[in-house]
Amino acid sequence: MNRKMFSKLSNFLQNAVDTFAPNLTPLEEFVYHWKCVTNFFVDNKDGRQRIEETAIGGHIERMLEILQQEEIGSGEIGTTGPCLEYLLQHRLLDTLYTLGRTDQPPGMKQVVLSFFTRLLSRLKHPLLPHINVHRAVQRLVKACGEVKAAPTEKEEIEFLCTVCAKIKTDPYLVNFFLESPPKQRREEKKGEASAAGTVVSPPKAANVTSLRFGLVDALVSLAQSEDAWVAVKACEGLMLCGSLPEPTAAACIVERTQFCSFLAGRLVTQYDALPTAITPALIDSVDAKWGFDTIGEREEDQGFPGRRRVVALVSWLDYVDRVAEAANPTVATAVSREVSQQLFSTRFQASLLQAAESTIIVYTAYLTRCLRTVCSSALLKEFCFFILGTERTPEPVNQSEPKLRYRFLERCNHLSEEVCLVTLRLFDILLQKEEEHIFHNLVLRNLLGRDYYQPPSSGSGDQKDTQKSDPNPSNANENEEEKTPVNEEEKNSTEGTDATQSPTSSCPDSPAVSIGSTGEFPGNLSSPARPEVHKVVNSFLSLLPEEAKSSYQTADSSYDMYLRDAHKQYASLEEMCKGWGWPSKAHAVAEFHQEEFYMGSFLKLLFCKLEGTLVQSHAVNLLVTGLVARLAQIPHPALHEFLLDPFLSIKPGVHALFTTLTKMSGEIRSYMKSEPEFSRKLTLARKQLLGITYNLQKFEDQGRMEAVIVLEEFCKELSAIAFVKHHAAVTKS
Numbered sequence: 001m002n003r004k005m006f007s008k009l010s011n012f013l014q015n016a017v018d019t020f021a022p023n024l025t026p027l028e029e030f031v032y033h034w035k036c037v038t039n040f041f042v043d044n045k046d047g048r049q050r051i052e053e054t055a056i057g058g059h060i061e062r063m064l065e066i067l068q069q070e071e072i073g074s075g076e077i078g079t080t081g082p083c084l085e086y087l088l089q090h091r092l093l094d095t096l097y098t099l100g101r102t103d104q105p106p107g108m109k110q111v112v113l114s115f116f117t118r119l120l121s122r123l124k125h126p127l128l129p130h131i132n133v134h135r136a137v138q139r140l141v142k143a144c145g146e147v148k149a150a151p152t153e154k155e156e157i158e159f160l161c162t163v164c165a166k167i168k169t170d171p172y173l174v175n176f177f178l179e180s181p182p183k184q185r186r187e188e189k190k191g192e193a194s195a196a197g198t199v200v201s202p203p204k205a206a207n208v209t210s211l212r213f214g215l216v217d218a219l220v221s222l223a224q225s226e227d228a229w230v231a232v233k234a235c236e237g238l239m240l241c242g243s244l245p246e247p248t249a250a251a252c253i254v255e256r257t258q259f260c261s262f263l264a265g266r267l268v269t270q271y272d273a274l275p276t277a278i279t280p281a282l283i284d285s286v287d288a289k290w291g292f293d294t295i296g297e298r299e300e301d302q303g304f305p306g307r308r309r310v311v312a313l314v315s316w317l318d319y320v321d322r323v324a325e326a327a328n329p330t331v332a333t334a335v336s337r338e339v340s341q342q343l344f345s346t347r348f349q350a351s352l353l354q355a356a357e358s359t360i361i362v363y364t365a366y367l368t369r370c371l372r373t374v375c376s377s378a379l380l381k382e383f384c385f386f387i388l389g390t391e392r393t394p395e396p397v398n399q400s401e402p403k404l405r406y407r408f409l410e411r412c413n414h415l416s417e418e419v420c421l422v423t424l425r426l427f428d429i430l431l432q433k434e435e436e437h438i439f440h441n442l443v444l445r446n447l448l449g450r451d452y453y454q455p456p457s458s459g460s461g462d463q464k465d466t467q468k469s470d471p472n473p474s475n476a477n478e479n480e481e482e483k484t485p486v487n488e489e490e491k492n493s494t495e496g497t498d499a500t501q502s503p504t505s506s507c508p509d510s511p512a513v514s515i516g517s518t519g520e521f522p523g524n525l526s527s528p529a530r531p532e533v534h535k536v537v538n539s540f541l542s543l544l545p546e547e548a549k550s551s552y553q554t555a556d557s558s559y560d561m562y563l564r565d566a567h568k569q570y571a572s573l574e575e576m577c578k579g580w581g582w583p584s585k586a587h588a589v590a591e592f593h594q595e596e597f598y599m600g601s602f603l604k605l606l607f608c609k610l611e612g613t614l615v616q617s618h619a620v621n622l623l624v625t626g627l628v629a630r631l632a633q634i635p636h637p638a639l640h641e642f643l644l645d646p647f648l649s650i651k652p653g654v655h656a657l658f659t660t661l662t663k664m665s666g667e668i669r670s671y672m673k674s675e676p677e678f679s680r681k682l683t684l685a686r687k688q689l690l691g692i693t694y695n696l697q698k699f700e701d702q703g704r705m706e707a708v709i710v711l712e713e714f715c716k717e718l719s720a721i722a723f724v725k726h727h728a729a730v731t732k733s
Contacts, residue, residue, distance in 0.1 A: 030066045030083040033059040034092065041099065051107030060096075060115050068122055077124045084125065093136035101143055109143075113155035116140055117162045128166055134176040137163060141177065142214040145221030157222050157233045163215060164240040174241075174249045179212040208251045216241050216257045223262070232291065235319060242327040242335075250328040259331070260338040263320050267343045270313040275306030276358075280365035280422050286310045290319035313366075317373050325376035332378040340382040348386070352404060360411065361422050368426045371433070380435050387430065388441045394592050395446055395600045409601050412609070417617055424623040427602075431630045436580045439634060446600035447638040448592035454651045533726035539646040539658070540719035543665050547672060547679060549712050550686045558713070562720035566633065570724050574635050586637035597654055599642075606631075607660045614667060618706045625714040628657065632721050644722045661715065668708055681705050 024032070036059045044054075051057060070081040080088070087093070093116070100112030116137065120127060127133045141163060144156040167174045216238065223234035242253060253259050282304050288311040320339060324332045351363040367387075374380050389402035400406050411423040430438050551558065599607075609616065609624040616624075632643045641648050646658040672678045685705035687693035 026066050026070055027082040027086060030063055030086060033063050033066075038095070044105075049105045051105050051111055054105060056105075056108070057111050060111060064115060064118055064122070067119070071123055071125060080125070084123075088130055088132050091132050091136075093133060094139075097136045097139050097143075100140065109152050110155045113140070113144075113152060113159045117155070117159045120166055121162050126170075128170075128173050128176060134173075138177055138179070138214065141218055145218040148224075149226060153222065153225055153227060153230045156218075157230050157237070160215065160218055160222070161233055161237050164219075164237040167215075167244065168240050171244045171246055171249075174244050174246050177213065177215050178248060178252055179214055180210070208248065208255055211248075211252045211256055213241075213249065213252045213257050216253055216259055220258050220262050235290075239323050239326055242323055242331045245328060247328075247330065250330040253331055254334040260335050261342075263323065263335055264338040264342040266316055267313070267320065267339060268347060270309065270316055271343060271347050273309045274313060274366065275309060276362055278304065278306060278310075278362060280361060280368075280418075280425075282307075283310065283362075283365040283369050286314055286369065288315040288318065290315045290322065314369065314373055317370055321374050321376050321379055324379040329378075332376065336376075336378040336382040339379065340386055344382070344386040349404060353407065357416050357419055361416075361418055364408075364411075364419075364422045364426055368422070368429050371426070371429050375434075377435075380433060381437065384430070384433075384435050384437050384441070387426075388438065392437075392440055392445055394449065394594050395598070397598050399601070406601070409605055412605055417620065421619055421623065424620065424627070428623060428627060428630075431627060434576050436577075439636070439639075442602040443600060443631060443639060444636060445592060446594070446598060446603070447642055448589040449594050449597075450586060450588040450638060451594045451597035452599070452642060452650050452654045452656070453588075454649045456649050533723060536644065536646060536722045536726075537719040540661075540715045540722065543661050543715050544708075544712055545665070545669060545672070548668050548682070548708055550679075550682045550709060551712065551716075559716055559720065562717050563724065566717070566720045566724040567727075570633050570635070570721070570728060573633050574728070577635055582636050584637065586641055597651060599655075607655060607657070610660050611663060613664060613707045613711060614671070614704050616707065617703065618710070621707055621710045625710060625717070629714070629717050629721065632657075632718060633725075635725075640725065644718065644725070657718075661711075664711060668711070671704065675701070682708060685709060 037056055040054060040056060066083055067081075067087070070083050071077075074081055096112050096115065100109040103109040120137070128137065141160065144160055150156070163177075167177070219234045219237045219241065223231050223238060225231045225234065238259065241249075242259065244250065286307065320335065324335050327335065348363065348367060351359060352367065354360065354363075371383055371387075374383055386404070387408070388405050391402075408423050408426065411419050412427075414420045414423070427442075430442075598604075606624060606628055609620070610628065613621050613624075628643070631639060634640075643657045645656075648656060648658075650656055650659075675681070681699060681701070682705050684693065684695065684699070685702055686709050688696060688702075689706065689709065
C-alpha cells in the first residue's frame with residue numbers, strides 16, 4: 001500500500017515538474033534528475049529510510065526514459081546524444097555501482113541492478129565498448145552471487161543474463177570481462193582519464209592462469225540457488241558463456257573457474273543419492289529433460305519411492321550434455337573429461353565391478369539410462385571410452401582388458417537371466433549411438449584385415465570353396481550340379497554377359513557371386529546384377545524348412561513391415577555414418593592383419609547366443625537378434641559381407657552369420673523329427689505371442705517353439721535388410 005501511495009506521489013511531483021518547467025531541454029531534465037539522486041545521499045546520511053520511501057527510483061526511471069527518447073529521436077543507431085554523453089563523461093554508472101554496492105538505503109542495489117539491466121537491453125547503442133560502461137558493469141557483475149539467498153537474486157540473474165546476451169551477440173566483448181591481475185589493472189588505469197567516454201578495444205589478454213572470469217563465477221554461485229527459476233536462468237547463462245568462440249575465454253573458463261567441477265560435482269552428488277531398491281524397468285521408465293519441470297509429492301507417490309532423485313540425475317545429465325553439445329570445443333572436452341573422471345571412473349566403475357547381482361543389475365540399468373540421455377559428441381566419446389576402452393587395434397583372443405568391457409561381455413552369459421538382459425540392453429543402446437568408436441571397437445577392428453576371406457582358386461578348387469561358403473544342406477545337390485566356377489562368372493559379368501541368362505540364375509537358391517563376394521559394397525555398384533540379390537534374399541528366406549514356418553498359418557507374414565523398417569533405419573544409418581570415412585569396397589587393411597582370424601569377443605558372443613536360441617528365453621532371443629540386425633544394417637563393406645553374404649568364400653574354420661544360422665536350421669530339423677505335434681504347437685505359440693487366441697495355457701516346450709518363431713522372423717528381417725541395401729545401391733547408381 002505504501003509503495004502504491006509513494007508511486008502516485010512521485011507521478012504527481014513529476015507532472016508538477018513538467019508543468020512548471022516545460023521549457024527544460026532533455027539534457028537539463030536528465031541532469032536535474034541525477035542531481036536529485038546525488039543530493040539525497042548528501043542530505044540523508046543516516047540510511048534509515050528504505051528505497052521505497054524515497055524518490056530515487058522515480059528519478060532513475062525517468063533518466064532511463066530520457067535516454068530512450070533521445071535515441072529514438074536521433075534516428076541513427078550508434079549516435080551519442082547529449083544525455084548519453086553526459087552519462088559517459090561524468091561516470092554516472094560508476095557512481096551508481098558504488099551506491100548499489102553499499103545497498104544504502106536498503107533496496108538501492110535492486111534499483112541499480114534494474115537500471116543497468118534495462119539500460120543494456122533497451123538502448124540499441126553499443127554501450128559495452130565504452131570504458132565507463134564495461135568497467136562499471138564488470139564491477140557490478142562481481143557483486144552478484146556474493147550472498148546466498150539474497151533478496152536481490154532475481155535482479156542479479158536478470159542483469160547477468162542480459163550481459164550474457166550482449167556478449168553472445170558480439171563474442172569479442174567477452175575480453176572486457178576477463179579481469180587482469182591487479183598490477184596490470186593499475187597500469188591500465190593510467191590512461192583511463194583521457195579515454196573516458198570513448199570507445200576502446202578490449203584489453204590484450206594476459207596469461208590465462210592470471211585471468212579471472214567474474215561473470216562465470218557469479219553464475220556458478222547463482223546456479224546453486226534454492227530458487228528454481230534463478231538456478232535455471234543461471235544455468236542458461238553458463239551455457240551461453242561456455243559456447244563463446246573466443247579461445248582465451250574458453251581457456252579461462254576451464255582453468256580459472258569452477259565451471260567444470262560444478263557441473264560434474266552436482267552429478268556426483270545426485271548419483272550418491274540414487275535409490276538402490278529399484279528395478280531396471282522403473283529406471284528405464286523415467287523420462288526427464290532439464291528445465292523447470294519438478295516432481296511434487298503427489299507425483300512422487302504415484303510413481304515410485306526415489307523417483308525424484310532419479311529424475312534429478314537424468315535431468316542434470318541432460319543439461320551437462322546440452323552444454324557439451326553447444327560449448328566451445330575446449331570447454332566441451334574439459335567438461336566431458338571432468339564428468340568421466342568424477343562420475344564414471346570414481347563412482348560408476350566401483351558400483352559396476354561389484355559381485356552382488358542386485359548391485360550389478362541396478363547400476364547397469366542406471367548406466368544404460370544415462371547413456372540413453374547423452375548425445376553430444378565429446379561426452380558420448382568419454383562414455384564410450386569408459387565402457388569399451390580406447391583400443392582400436394585388432395582384439396586378440398582371450399584378452400581381459402579393459403576390465404569393464406570384458407566384464408560386460410561375460411555378464412551376457414551370466415547364470416542370472418536378469419543380469420544377462422540388462423547387459424544386452426546396454427549394448428543395444430550403445431549400437432544406437434552416433435559414435436564411430438563404438439562400431440570400430442566392438443566389431444570392425446577385427447574385420448578390417450579381411451582375414452576371414454578365402455580368395456577363390458582357379459579350376460576345380462572354385463567349386464570346393466563355393467561349397468564351403470554355402471553350408472545350407474538344402475543347396476548341397478545344387479552345388480554339385482553347378483559347374484560354373486566363381487571366377488568364370490566374374491569374368492562373364494565383366495565382359496557384359498547377361499546374368500539373367502546363366503543357368504544358375506534360374507534357380508533362386510543356387511549359389512552365385514553375391515554383392516559382397518568380390519568385395520563390392522552395395523553403395524559402389526556400377527552395374528548391379530539384380531538376380532544376385534534375389535539369391536541372397538532367398539537364401540535367408542529358405543534357411544528354415546517350410547514345416548518350421550508358422551506366419552502363413554496366421555496370415556502374419558509381416559515382410560512388408562520389415563522392408564519399411566529396414567528402409568527407414570538404413571537411410572538413417574547412412575546419414576549417421578557419412579562423415580566417418582568408411583570405404584565403399586571391402587579390402588584388406590594391412591595394419592589390421594591377423595595371423596589367425598578372430599572375429600572379436602562381441603561378434604563371438606552374438607554368434608554363440610544365436611547358437612543357443614532354442615534353449616534361451618524369448619526376451620534374450622529378441623535382444624540378440626536385434627543386435628545382429630542392427631550390425632547388419634551398418635553401411636560398412638566388411639561388416640556387410642561377413643553378415644549378409646551367404647556365398648562369401650571364407651577360410652576353413654571361420655564361422656560367418658549364415659554358417660551359424662545354417663547350424664541352427666539343422667538343429668530345428670532334428671527337433672522336428674522328434675516332436676510329432678510340432679506344427680500344432682508352433683501355431684499355438686505364435687497365436688499366443690500375437691494375442692489372438694483364448695488358450696493361454698503354457699505347454700512344456702513352448703520356449704523352443706517361440707525360439708523357432710524368432711528365427712523365422714529374424715531370417716525375414718535379414719533378407720529385408722539385404723534387399724534394402726541393394727535397392728539403395730541401385731537407386732544411387
